[in-house]
Amino acid sequence: MYSELQDISEFLQLLQQRERIIIPPDTDSGEKLPTLIFANALLRNAIQRNKEWSLPLQLGVIGPTQSGKSSVVNLLLGTKMAAASPLAGHTRYAHGFVSEEMTPDANRCLKSVLPGWRQVEPESPGEGDLFSLSRSGQAESFARRPSIVWDTPDFDSVGSRSYRDTVPELCALADALLLVVSREKYADRSVWRMLRLIAPLGIPLMICLNKTERMEEAALRHSLEKRLQVESISVAGILSLPYVEKAGEALAVTPAAKSLRTHLAQFLDSPESGRSSEKLIAYLGQHWSEWTAPLRRELAAADYWQRAVETGIEEAVVVYRRECLDNLHYSYALQRAILRLLELLEIPGIAAALTKVRSVVTWPARRLQALFKERFSGKSAGGHEQEAGVLQETVSHLLIELQRKASERLLAGEDSANAWWRELLALLNLESTPIRSEAQAAVADYQSGFEAEIEEASQRLYRHLQQHPTTLNGLRAARLTTDTAAIVLAVKTGGVGINDLLLTPAMLSITSLLAEGAVGGYMKQVESELKERQLVLLRQTLFRGVLAERLLHLPGWIPEARCYAIPTELIEHAERSLALLTGPK
Numbered sequence: 152m153y154s155e156l157q158d159i160s161e162f163l164q165l166l167q168q169r170e171r172i173i174i175p176p177d178t179d180s181g182e183k184l185p186t187l188i189f190a191n192a193l194l195r196n197a198i199q200r201n202k203e204w205s206l207p208l209q210l211g212v213i214g215p216t217q218s219g220k221s222s223v224v225n226l227l228l229g230t231k232m233a234a235a236s237p238l239a240g241h242t243r244y245a246h247g248f249v250s251e252e253m254t255p256d257a258n259r260c261l262k263s264v265l266p267g268w269r270q271v272e273p274e275s276p277g278e279g280d281l282f283s284l285s286r287s288g289q290a291e292s293f294a295r296r297p298s299i300v301w302d303t304p305d306f307d308s309v310g311s312r313s314y315r316d317t318v319p320e321l322c323a324l325a326d327a328l329l330l331v332v333s334r335e336k337y338a339d340r341s342v343w344r345m346l347r348l349i350a351p352l353g354i355p356l357m358i359c360l361n362k363t364e365r366m367e368e369a370a371l372r373h374s375l376e377k378r379l380q381v382e383s384i385s386v387a388g389i390l391s392l393p394y395v396e397k398a399g400e401a402l403a404v405t406p407a408a409k410s411l412r413t414h415l416a417q418f419l420d421s422p423e424s425g426r427s428s429e430k431l432i433a434y435l436g437q438h439w440s441e442w443t444a445p446l447r448r449e450l451a452a453a454d455y456w457q458r459a460v461e462t463g464i465e466e467a468v469v470v471y472r473r474e475c476l477d478n479l480h481y482s483y484a485l486q487r488a489i490l491r492l493l494e495l496l497e498i499p500g501i502a503a504a505l506t507k508v509r510s511v512v513t514w515p516a517r518r519l520q521a522l523f524k525e526r527f528s529g530k531s532a533g534g535h536e537q538e539a540g541v542l543q544e545t546v547s548h549l550l551i552e553l554q555r556k557a558s559e560r561l562l563a564g565e566d567s568a569n570a571w572w573r574e575l576l577a578l579l580n581l582e583s584t585p586i587r588s589e590a591q592a593a594v595a596d597y598q599s600g601f602e603a604e605i606e607e608a609s610q611r612l613y614r615h616l617q618q619h620p621t622t623l624n625g626l627r628a629a630r631l632t633t634d635t636a637a638i639v640l641a642v643k644t645g646g647v648g649i650n651d652l653l654l655t656p657a658m659l660s661i662t663s664l665l666a667e668g669a670v671g672g673y674m675k676q677v678e679s680e681l682k683e684r685q686l687v688l689l690r691q692t693l694f695r696g697v698l699a700e701r702l703l704h705l706p707g708w709i710p711e712a713r714c715y716a717i718p719t720e721l722i723e724h725a726e727r728s729l730a731l732l733t734g735p736k
Contacts (some may be wrong), residue, residue, distance in 0.1 A: 152732065166187065169711075173713065183441050191320075192264070192322075192323030194431070196324060210415075213329070218237075224248065247283065247285070248285050248287040293415055307339060328354055330359065334364070334371055346384050347382065352434060357389070419727055448721075449566040449571050456575065456706060470541070476685065558576060571713075589701070600686075611677060612674065
């Protein structure tokens, strides 16, 4: 069971850290953060108590501002140890008063259950996660057993927002609690919020009605008891201390003060065990949804963003395939491969004697290459510029569509998700121009690198022709016929100009032969493979290498002060551990 508690503790500790960063110190976090802090402290205590517990008995004295907590602590200790003041918020961090010297093991144990807290000298300035320890002396203390009495900060003043969250941790540490309230404060909302916080765990609790007038004591007690009954909060007892001018030694000798010391001593001698694992597990289950709801909304937003990006990229791929690869007017990769093939295709001349005339006869081949270069140079509608234009449009459309979706989620989201979407949308607007520039550079790199694929395809076509002598002989015959006709014409015309209309169709018969039979089928296969290779390279360089890489990682650039940034795996692991604890036994 304790391994599961450890898993839950690690997750909730991280969640608490993120909450404290996201929620400003001067903001009222409602019930969520106090219960989360309390649960975290309870988990640490449960784990530590299972391993080793060397601390003396812990009594936490808690209460609202100016209720007289420090005065009551001094009363219990039998000497003036806690600094009391009529000013609100005088005690801003925990002061512990030990009846015996702390052992090294006890000190280590205390630091384990108060991680991140710093021990200071009793009179040191400061607030929040600090504590001091002072030796009180067993002779004067009310307790019969070794103990630590904690004088805690208030939890209700305006200034306490920066340190009030330490009180739940001290409550979780305590073996017993004494709530000190005055007649002005006992009905305050903050008091009952604290009682509702600690009551479900059954930590032994007594209440001290401080500064009460004799005539109103019975009415105050009755009102308090009735409210406790309505709230279903159990207490071990309600004790009263009278209002005394210049309280101190005068209060210490009153019968009420002696009664308080006696009852507290008996209370601490055998405090009822309120630390059951069942109550802790029930407490975790009761508050889990509230604790994790904002994180879940953020994870849902991140999941939506991931799906939007991936869907948008796949839609961009579909557009590219439709406008380029499946477009009948777009086949520049194969055409460039054929052009290169013609350059590779050296058909032997017919005779050395015709060398002089050959400079005239080879004109059709040069002219055919020129025609291919003119038609498929990449500057035409079916070449590089068409492809680059299509890709540029798809990238722009993707970014605009993502901006639209993010804006819609921002307007429709919960408060906690709104901050995430607002930050993401700001980042997207900021990064859109750099992303477009990177995408344009990636397209240029892809087109440049794809020339190697075209070269390889032309080499394959050339090798394939070598394996089909019939087609190769047909090409040679076509070339030979062209050469012969050119020679005859050259002789008849005295070598004067060759008619394009006569010779160019003859040379074009070469490409007709390439499109026929087994070679033609192979050319179609090469063309299909070239297009698939184009798509693969574009996915790597543009769609994944730039768009997915930049857009999917964009949430990671949200400042940590404005998001939880907790992976899904961590909450899922913690919830599996919680399910094991809360499931059927």
